[in-house]
Amino acid sequence: MRLESTLTGATHPAPEPRTPTPRPGGRSTRVRAEVVAATLAEVAEKGYDGLTVEAVAARSGVHKATLYRRWGGVDGLVADALTASADQPWPLPDTGDLRQDLRRITQEVFSVFTDPELGPTPTALISAAQRSDTGAAALRAFFAARHRQAAEVAERAVARGELPAGTDGTEVVRAATAPLYYRLFVSGEPLDARTAERAADAAALAARAGLFTPTTTTPEQN
Amino acid sequence: MRLESTLTGATHPAPEPRTPTPRPGGRSTRVRAEVVAATLAEVAEKGYDGLTVEAVAARSGVHKATLYRRWGGVDGLVADALTASADQPWPLPDTGDLRQDLRRITQEVFSVFTDPELGPTPTALISAAQRSDTGAAALRAFFAARHRQAAEVAERAVARGELPAGTDGTEVVRAATAPLYYRLFVSGEPLDARTAERAADAAALAARAGLFTPTTTTPEQN
Structure with a gap:
């Protein structure tokens, strides 16, 4: 991010x-x-x-x-x-509301990859890292660090009582940002601000519903 | 898929x-x-x-x-x-329930990329396609076709009254599958069955809440 x-x-x-x-x-x-x-x-x-x-x-x-x-x-x-x-240190949003915090985070991802000043650099860096084992290891570490840092917005939401105890904050972050990275690096579709907002809202909704707590898997009903 | x-x-x-x-x-x-x-x-x-x-x-x-x-x-x-x-024609799930249909779809993605018989082939094919413009165009077409086909599970849910009219079925499919592809091709994290299930459940929840209808963007409140 x-x-x-x-x-x-x-x-x-x-x-x-x-x-x-x-x-x-x-x-x-x-x-x-x-x-x-x-x-x-x-x-x-x-x-x-x-x-x-x-x-x-x-x-x-x-x-x-x-x-x-x-x-x-x-x-x-x-x-x-x-x-x-x-x-790099980066300021985490702290609006007092999980959905707004997640929107800021996905908006940040959107900005980095669509900023005309940065141009192709962020995309090129990630693509280049995918090309070697050394790069891939750095990429895993990069995303792990980002997940860990950004998880704080979910942890604060748990502390506020906005999310169930035991919510996996890194999973909330992955859910919010995955739809953006999917378009950028997998399906090759254009990214827009609405996608960024929607991904944040969907992640907030799922987190509030308790989907990111480590409950036992409910068996499939069919 | x-x-x-x-x-x-x-x-x-x-x-x-x-x-x-x-x-x-x-x-x-x-x-x-x-x-x-x-x-x-x-x-x-x-x-x-x-x-x-x-x-x-x-x-x-x-x-x-x-x-x-x-x-x-x-x-x-x-x-x-x-x-x-x-x-390739592939059988779409039709369980009569959006969440179950989406779980079948994400389970299918999970299976393809973790099947010991297929081994590294699916991952290698997508990685290879990312390496050229010709491959990238085929990749975009591949995912566009998959989104279009799988959107039918959401369209049926709309017809059943399970989802709001106007729901973008391709967006429901992207939401359900993005967390899997994100791990596989971006963050480089291992994939597990629980992730596949959770991604499907989160997408179903967001779709039912009307997040994938083409409403006007609500302005950010902060």
Whole structure:
């Protein structure tokens, strides 16, 4: 969801995970931010098939040998661009109403993937990550982190008494966002604001009805 | 959804679309079925990156020149394997209850992608199709056809008075199946029977609440 802060030039650079003592704002952090930005620009322009360590080196001004040493290659670069996105703090909506919170979240997903300024970057990054095992692992971690973070809107709704105790918040988030990602990356259909809103409303309804509590499966009646 | 009949050896071969006067059971139909089967086997074993016209020719016993002439190349082969799947007739559930019908449909999706006999074939085919414009177009057509066909369960529910008039049946189908495809092709999470059931129940609930009717968007309240 919050891919933007990274994609548009992070204002809160994530700590460099491979440095034992990261210094925020230090050289290592700056290098990583430049490499991530260059990777995103290259992926958006040329796609995974056209992505080379050489081009990322040229665009970022970071030596090719450094890129190979710290990132391993193009798959590591793509994975780290996703990890950098997952590491970004993003403000969770807190309207006091689950449906409105979920609408804000699906509206955010809609915005990221239809923003003319970001253009093809978010879609290209996810598509590129799907192309390697390293990228796929980063993608799983990215979505797991997003589910976990966004689950807070459901947890607050449970605390308010708006949702049944035991509701699986990550499942509420998946339900709200899946119809958007389905169109973007599976059925290849256009996304619109109405879809985003409807997906949020459907997830809120299902959550309120207790569908996302870990009850025993009711046997099929037919 | 109903990828199986093709994937496991079609009992009802689809008509050959490029032959002006297709003869069901004729030579052209048999050639296509063999080529589709060989393409599926190759994609499952080697993935898109390992797919070659030569290997499909060797496996199907159809001459390479014929494959290039009729299918254009690997992307055309992948696209046609999907088209063959989309052309397959598949029995729609008709239990007299929307929720049960949707559960059958999501159970079918779950089965196709977790069936040990089919193994990686359905996933590999969709992943391969995502890799080219030709494949992506076939993928869009595949899902559009599936949405259209499966929408009948919602249309019957409207006729029974179970759903509001004007309900968009394709949207009900997307809502029911999106959480499954999201896990399979986006978040990379494992699929289980409970997810399939829950997605169907949530879609039925939202449909009954009138979320899939073309009403004017209610303005956000916050």
